[in-house]
Amino acid sequence: MANLKIGNIQLKEGLLLAPLAGINDIAFRRICVEHGASLVYTGMVNANALVRGNKATKKLAQTCDEERPVGIQMFGSNPETLAKAAKLVQDQADVIDINMGCPDKNVIKQGAGSALLKRPKRIGEIVNSVKKAIGVPLTVKIRSGVEVSSIEDTIKIAKIIEENGADALILHPRTAMQGGSGVADWNVIKEVKEYLSIPVIGNGGIKNISDAKSMMKETGCDGVMIGTAAMGNPFIFEKTEKKKTYEEIKETFYRYLEYAKHYEIENIFYLRMQAQLFFKGFHSAALFRKDMGYVDSIEELKKLIELNLGFNLGI
Ligand SMILES: Cc1cc2nc3c(=O)[nH]c(=O)nc-3n(C[C@H](O)[C@H](O)[C@H](O)COP(=O)(O)O)c2cc1C
Known part of the structure; x- marks a missing residue:
């Protein structure tokens, strides 16, 4: 994987963890860094709420030294508000990113996320305003269209983003209508x-990881960002195809639980979901998932994982 420099930030490589709202919490991001991710992003944070001082939103933007370099992603539609929000959190971020691709109804209703792709002028104003307000590099994450994927329109938008001072572009070549389904058209990236x-x-x-290498080779892109395939799978950043054993996953998941405790994100319903993601793909996974629905404490969760260990080892 090639070197990647975003503004003045030299990354070890160009292997990035995508913003994944509701999945890549502070503990998970730290684990991804420990397994080799070069730069991790928070899930999208509401710029309006951040400026209002909303406690839950502030918590979503919380980062730690151990995960650095880290990017904080924000969504919003007002250039001044986004600039203010970026300024508020820039001390705890190495990069600020603006979300211009989210297809979520509530985000679009605010004129944010992928709704911005229809307003190139506003895109320019946002990038310009945020860039002027901050001292850290700025990235912008876009899709290749709203309803229809268009190379021409995407180039136009990408140029506006560059001309207004962004330090890198993140391109997800699916339309907002596609969501996460269908094929991502790497040709647009090229x-x-x-x-x-x-x-x-x-x-x-x-x-x-071989897909990651193919994307770089086929498109000439400077770095790659991994989303879904990293969910419950920080091992993807180790760059080997070797399948992890149940015990290796368990060890990593327990470390994740420790961090979750440390950063006070110990909601059992949430951790249950993370456990399902980490342990998917084991032959007793279906059984495991079913039982997981009844677990209501971390102790019970660990008990189930230990029980399942015996099952997996054939004991
Ligand atoms: C659960 C989930 C949450 C996501 N949250 C965000 C987000 O907060 N901000 C964002 O820009 N993209 C978000 N995405 C999109 C991903 O960052 C990424 O662009 C998309 O999943 C495509 O990459 P992939 O094919 O590697 O998954 C999310 C995707 C998923 C599946």
Whole structure:
């Protein structure tokens, strides 16, 4: 994997963890860094709420030294509010990212996320305003369209983002309508890359490390960002195809639980979901998932994991 520099931040490599709202919490991001991720992003944070001082939102933007370099992603539609919010959190971030791709109804209703793709002028104003307000590099994450994927429109938007001072572009070549389904058209990444001088980070459809290498080779992108395939699977950043044993996963998941406790994100319903993601793919996973629905404390969760260990080892 090639070197990647975003603004003045030199990354070890170009292997990034995607913003994953509701999944990549502070503890999970730290685990991904320990397993080799070069840069991790928070899930999207509401800029309006951040400026209002909303406690829960502040918590979502919380980062720790152990996960650095870390990017904080924000969504919003007002250039001044986004700039204010970015300024508020820049001390705890190495990079700020603006979300211009989210298809969620509630986000679009505010004119944010993928709704911005229809307002190129506003995109320019946002990038300009945020860039001027902060001292850390700025990235912008976009999709290749709202209803229809368009190389021409995406190039136009990418150029506006570059001209207004962004330090890198993250491109997920699916439309907002597609959500996470269907094929990500890597050809769009290749085309856009030819028109930009700032680094282009490709995202979409990477299932394993050989896909990541293929994306770099086929598109010439400067770095890759992994989303779904990293969920419950921080091991993807180790760059080997070797399947982890149940015990290895257990050891990592217990470390995740320790961090979750440390950062006070110990909601059992949430941790149950994370356990399901970590342990998916084991032959007793179906049984495991069913039992997981009844677990209501961390002790019970661990008990179930230990029980399942015996099952997996054939004891
Ligand atoms: C559960 C989930 C949450 C996501 N949250 C965000 C988010 O907060 N901000 C964002 O820009 N993209 C978000 N995405 C999109 C991913 O960052 C990524 O662009 C998308 O999943 C495509 O990459 P992949 O094919 O590697 O999964 C989310 C995706 C998933 C599955």
